[in-house]
Amino acid sequence: MKITTIALAGNPNSGKTTAFNALTGARQHVGNYPGITVDKKEGRVRLDGREVHIIDLPGTYSLTAYTQEELVARSYVVDERPDVVVDVLNSAALERNLYLAVQFLEMGVPVALGLNMMDEARKQGIEIDVARLSRTLGVPVRETVARSGEGVKELLQDAVEFGDSRSKQPWTPLEISYGADIDPVLRAMTARIESEKFLDKYPARWVAIKYIEGDEEMMRLGRDAGPLALELEAQVKEVADHLQSTLNTYPEAVIADYRYGFIASVLRDGVVKRRDEMTDRIQFSDRLDKVLTHQLFGPLIMLGLLYLIYEITFAIGEIPMGWVEEMFGWLNETASAALPDGLLKSLIVSGIIDGVGGVMGFVPLILFMFLQIAFLEDSGYMARIAYMLDRVFRMFGLHGCSVMPxxxxxxxxxxCAVPGVMATRTLRSRKEKLATLITAPFMACGAKVPVFILFVGIFFADNEAAVMFSLTLGGWVAALLVARLLRSTLIKGESTPFVMELPPYRIPTLRGLLIHTWERTWQYIKKAGTVILAISILLWVAMTFPELPDTQVAQFESQRQLITGQMEAAEAEGHDVAPMEEALAAVDAEEAMAGLRYSAAGRVGTAIESVTSVAGFDWRTNIALVGGIAAKEVIVSTLGTAYSLGEVDPEESGSLAERIANDPSWNPARALALMLFVLLYAPCFVAVVAIKQEAGSWGWAGFSVVFNTILAFAVATVVYQIGSL
Known part of the structure; x- marks a missing residue:
């Protein structure tokens, strides 16, 4: 069976990933902002008895290797040589989107164009002569609306047929004139590259263009390939100096100008028309942006919307949250009644039900939060947040593209910090990228939210939304201040310019919102049922073994026997036995707590308590925080297990929130210190690995663990000490 390989390319926000989903049925999240696709995704579809292999390349504006997205897209096309590249364009911004298509054509790769978002283009009064555009460029062109699937299958059919027709022909690069200053040098460089068979897996003229554009990756490959690289670099420097001295410009700018000139010539003579009545009309998105991105009102509206998310989440989500808690409470009671006392009962009740149940109880709140976030993403508002925050980020040495991570x-x-760390690939400057990598884990990720919800609900029940909102802002403030510190000390350097395309506002589809919400919620549930379950069991083992020595067990048993004897004597004489029942319960509680302290986890928690006590953390909290290094959700599950093991009668002890609320050692100052520590301390293990991959060394990953934890402990200590006054 013949297999056709298609690479799906396009600018961020062109609807490329939506088209990929429509073609393959892949359930991949589609966010309405740049940088969501950082690796290629693969899918397969059958078309007229053949198999079509589709690669979803990262969204990119060009093929000059400024970012990892551009490098990944370019490398795949050159190294894997797909049968055809389908370039998905935003029809309402055709001139700008054709810039990438022209670069593919300059490589010589067979290209098919999908004019996407045609519904929005028509609303803006834009009409495109598809047939004329196709004839001018010599490639298939098809109008599409990826959200509804309109024209997508036809585009795939066109691409497959075009790939078949070009399958036995060599790649034929498009040649564009770049003017009298560059063309002679370009011809000379091309001739030398061809004669030396230099970097011959690339088209010779394209290699020369990349050199003139100052493509660092291409120059690095050239230096490894042979001595001709130095000659080419010398020619590039000569033309750059000439352009600087005569026109006060640089080669890359000239090439970009001529490419756009070529695109303008393609679109003239009626290829793109605007209806007269639409010419002077301010578009809906522009009118909204006058308010929503206003220099003064825009940030205030943004803060108001973020605060509203928490108000809605708590107002609606607490009712189903109570149902989930009641369900796990029932499971606790049922298991406790059905199982005989012993290790199995302790494992199931304390390790599994109370451990995982503490995390699962927050699913309803998290579901409502994800639903609202999906609405902001799919509507196009997230990109506006990035745009507004760029001005602020520059003051702290960060880049506008740091907003999305x-x-x-x-x-x-x-x-989640893991995809956030991976999203730093959109940053061109390594120094800005490192500052973003270190500070992105300060954000209130979904794994920290259950901890916040737990303690906010106990100690700040009258101001839940306000405290949650403040914690979120606290993460931003800490990230910006630390970024400023890092950019002024360890990673000094100039900021790079910020360019971002604002997509038009859209009304999200109900199906899209539900899919995106469920995908994120399911990831949370799946993590609770797998990773958190496994860690909860391991921590239960650590909090159970080694068991108390027989001598200590015997001491507690002798105390019980003494009190039991006193109770029997009192009953025989008709006296009140309630004080003795309380004393017996106190002995049982003391033994349970002694056993927990004697365990491996208890010893670790106790060993560091002398240090952590200044921040208000006792040995039991220490166990949870150490476990949280693996995954932040474990903090809640570990506290659930620790308090369950420390209780004599779990059936009557209530939920974890009730146990903490009844613990006299807890107070608002201690709870706030703990929440701030959890917000700021070491990233989870998976995020640390991601930081290592993006930073290129374990040094920066280790720095994030140590520095973030020290900072978090300092903040927690100050807050607890001040609050305790």
């Missing part, structure tokens, strides 16, 4: 990491509570 922060948001993905939990800048709007509920994200």
């Amino acid at each position: 922060f948001i993905v990491s939990g800048g709007i509570a509920g994200g």
Whole structure:
């Protein structure tokens, strides 16, 4: 069976990933902001008896290797040589989107164009002569609306047929004139590259263009390939100096100008028309942006919307949250009644039900939070948040593109630091990238949210939304201040310019919102049922073994026998035995607590208690925080297990929240110190690995663990000490 390989390319926000989902049925999250696709995704579809292999390349504006997205897209096309590249374009911004298509054509790769978002283009009064555009460029062109699937299958059919027709032909690069200053040098460089068979897996003229554009990756490959690289670099420097001295410009700018000139010539003579009545009309998105991105009102509206998310979440989500807690309470009581006393009962009740149940209880709140976040993403508002925050970020030595890693990491509570760290690939400057990598884990990710919800509900029940909102802002403030510190000391350097395309506002589809909400919620549930379950069992083992020595057990048993004898004597004489029952319960509680302290985990928690006590953390909290290094959700599950093991009668002890509320050692100051520590301390293990991969060394990953933990402990200590006054 013949297999056709298609690479799906396009600018961020062109609807490329939506088209990929429509073609393959892949359930991949589609966010309405740049940087969501950082690796290629694969899918397969059958078309007229053949198999079509589709690669979803990262969204990119060009093929010059400024970012990892551009490098990944370019490397795949050159190294894997797909049968055809399908370039998905935003029809309402055709001139800008054709810039990438022209670069593919300059490589010589067979290209098919999908003019996407045609419904929005028509609303803006834009009409495109598809047939004329196809004839001018010599490639298939098809109108599509990826959200509804309109034209997507036809585009795939066109691409497959075009790939078949070009399958036995060599790649034929498009040649564009770049003017009298560059063309002679370009011809000379091309001739030398061809004669030396230099980097011959690339088209010779394209290699020369990349050199003139100052493509660092291509120059690095050239230096490894042979001595001709130095000659080419010398020619590039000569033309760059000439352009600087005569026109006060640089080669890359000239090439970009001529490419856009070529695109303008393609689109003239009626290829793109605007209806006269639409010419002077201010578009809906522009009118909204005058308010929503206003220099003064825009940030206030943004803060109001973020606060509203928490108000809605707590107002609606607490009712189903109570149902889930009642269900796990029933499971606790049922298991306790059905199982005989012993290790199995302790494992199931304390290790599994109370451990995992503490995490699962927050599913309803997290579901409502994810639903609202999905609405902001799919509507196009997330990109506006990045745009507005760029001005602020520059003051702290960060780049506007750092906004998206922060948001993905939990800048709007509920994200995850792992994809947030991976989203730093959109940053061109390594120094800005490192500052973002270190600070993105300060955000209120979905794993930290259960900890916040637990303690906010206990100690700040009258101001839940306000405290949650403040914790989220606290993550942003800490990230910006630390970034400023790092950019002024360890990673000094100039900021790079920020360019971002604002997509038009859209009304999200109900199906899309439900899919995105469920995918994130299911990831949380799946993590609770797998990773958190496994860690909970391991921590239960650590909190159970080694067991108390027989001598201590005998001492507690002798105390019980003494009190039991006194109770029997009192009953025989008709006296009140309630005080003795309380004394017996106190002995049982003392033994349970002694056993927990004697365990391996208890010893670790106790060993560091002398240090952590200044921040208000006791040995039991220490166990949870150490476990939280693996995954932050474990903090709640570990506290659930620790308090369950420390109780004599779990059936009557209530939920974890009730146990903590009844513990006299807890107070608002201690709870706030703990929440701030959890917000800021070491990233989870998976995030640390991701930081290592993006930073290229374990040094920066280790720095994030040590520095973030020291900072978190300092903040927690100050808050607890001041609050205790």
